[in-house]
Amino acid sequence: MNAVASLFEVVDLSAQRGEQWLFENIGFTLHSGGWLQVQGDNGSGKTTLLRMLAGLSRCSSGTIRWGENNIRDEPQVFHSALIYLGHQLGLKEEMSALENLRVASHLAQQSFDPSRAHQALSGLGLGGREHLALRFLSQGQKRRVALAKLMTLKASLWILDEPFVALDTQGLAVLVGAIQDHLRRGGLLIYTSHQSVDLGDIPGWTLRLSA
Amino acid sequence: MNGFWSLLERDLILAARHKTEVLTGLFFMVVVASLFPLAIGPEMTLLKRIAPGVLWIGALLSTLLGLPRLFEGDWRDGSLEQMALSPVGLVPLVCAKITAHWVLSGLPLVLLAPVLSLQFDLSSELQGTLMLGLLLGTPVLSSLGAIGAALTLGVRGGGVLLSLLVLPLFVPVLVFGAGAIEAQAAGLGVQAHLSVLSAMLLLSVFLSPFACAAALQVALD
Numbered sequence: 275m276n277a278v279a280s281l282f283e284v285v286d287l288s289a290q291r292g293e294q295w296l297f298e299n300i301g302f303t304l305h306s307g308g309w310l311q312v313q314g315d316n317g318s319g320k321t322t323l324l325r326m327l328a329g330l331s332r333c334s335s336g337t338i339r340w341g342e343n344n345i346r347d348e349p350q351v352f353h354s355a356l357i358y359l360g361h362q363l364g365l366k367e368e369m370s371a372l373e374n375l376r377v378a379s380h381l382a383q384q385s386f387d388p389s390r391a392h393q394a395l396s397g398l399g400l401g402g403r404e405h406l407a408l409r410f411l412s413q414g415q416k417r418r419v420a421l422a423k424l425m426t427l428k429a430s431l432w433i434l435d436e437p438f439v440a441l442d443t444q445g446l447a448v449l450v451g452a453i454q455d456h457l458r459r460g461g462l463l464i465y466t467s468h469q470s471v472d473l474g475d476i477p478g479w480t481l482r483l484s485a
Numbered sequence: 486m487n488g489f490w491s492l493l494e495r496d497l498i499l500a501a502r503h504k505t506e507v508l509t510g511l512f513f514m515v516v517v518a519s520l521f522p523l524a525i526g527p528e529m530t531l532l533k534r535i536a537p538g539v540l541w542i543g544a545l546l547s548t549l550l551g552l553p554r555l556f557e558g559d560w561r562d563g564s565l566e567q568m569a570l571s572p573v574g575l576v577p578l579v580c581a582k583i584t585a586h587w588v589l590s591g592l593p594l595v596l597l598a599p600v601l602s603l604q605f606d607l608s609s610e611l612q613g614t615l616m617l618g619l620l621l622g623t624p625v626l627s628s629l630g631a632i633g634a635a636l637t638l639g640v641r642g643g644g645v646l647l648s649l650l651v652l653p654l655f656v657p658v659l660v661f662g663a664g665a666i667e668a669q670a671a672g673l674g675v676q677a678h679l680s681v682l683s684a685m686l687l688l689s690v691f692l693s694p695f696a697c698a699a700a701l702q703v704a705l706d
Contacts, residue, residue, distance in 0.1 A: 362563025
């Protein structure tokens with residue numbers, strides 16, 4: 275991971291919904307190994323903010339920089355360093371966990387390593403279900419398949435929208451472990467959550483949006 | 486290029502696991518093409534005259550049948566978001582989606598056409614022209630249709646809107662595709678018609694992925 279590129283900078287970001295401002299002039303800088311939790315009530319714009327940070331939605335004003343460059347100017351560089359997990363999982367119900375992970379790796383322009391994927395899936399308690407079509411899995415298990423992307427793909431910035439939802443304690447522990455590993459390796463994390471999850475002694479920031 | 490092939494393969498796998506979606510379009514074409522001879526009766530001269538029009542309209546409608554689902558599934562389950570965030574870029578991925586749509590709806594029509602044209606007593610030369618015309622024309626239908634599908638994504642009653650949006654755009658393909666067969670039946674050359682179809686093919690295949698990608702970005706915003 276490039277030390278220069280692992281810098282995520284947001285300057286004066288604002289979002290408008292119709293006439294109303296969801297949030298105005300948000301700014302922060304996230305360095306290698308840092309995390310940011312976005313908090314706020316329902317409808318305060320958490321998901322909107324995350325989608326903007328990922329480059330999915332246009333911002334009303336402000337700039338988002340990855341390394342030196344605006345993410346709008348160099349979307350490919352930014353997107354090859356990013357994993358975004360939203361409310362929708364982006365998985366195909368008719369395909370198995372392994373097939374889904376294979377497509378995800380190719381979309382991320384990375385080679386697919388089946389043994390790594392097997393390892394990630396069994397770590398998440400899905401061992402033996404790798405070849406089962408996702409529609410036979412429960413909601414929580416599907417979320418775990420989506421989370422297995424975090425462990426199979428290489429990316430320095432994780433943007434996770436409510437990653438802890440629908441997970442049991444064991445799944446939660448695995449995810450927190452994966453997040454800590456990611457941060458210790460110098461990765462960056464931005465997430466929203468209503469739950470308070472202890473990420474250990476790794477220092478981070480909290481951003482509170484008010485409705 | 487890896488992302489392109491991977492997505493194409495994924496769409497073909499999904500279609501293989503959801504055979505009904507592909508087969509309805511083809512059966513629709515077969516039924517439409519068979520209703521005309523049944524309704525008109527065994528008047529060979531009349532059937533021969535209407536054959537190009539009927540077969541091409543059938544192809545148009547059967548292509549249209551699968552279009553609303555082109556991006557909808559990916560949009561609903563969040564795959565489209567992931568495609569938009571892929572470093573591969575949305576344009577090559579949209580190309581893959583359009584290619585998959587053509588392989589599943591256009592290509593079978595090309596192969597089915599000679600069998601269907603037997604009911605209209607078309608000669609083997611005319612069948613050849615029909616197939617060639619469909620081979621050049623159906624990718625145009627898929628790529629123009631994809632723009633409509635991207636624009637109407639997430640719109641209530643989008644299916645009807647899609648038809649209204651896309652069918653007028655299909656008119657030139659219909660005119661030159663059916664015209665090629667008529668020209669040959671009249672003893673004129675088909676070269677002009679097929680050249681125009683090829684020109685439309687090149688233009689639409691090249692430009693439509695960019696238009697689709699732009700429309701999809703708006704739908705995701």
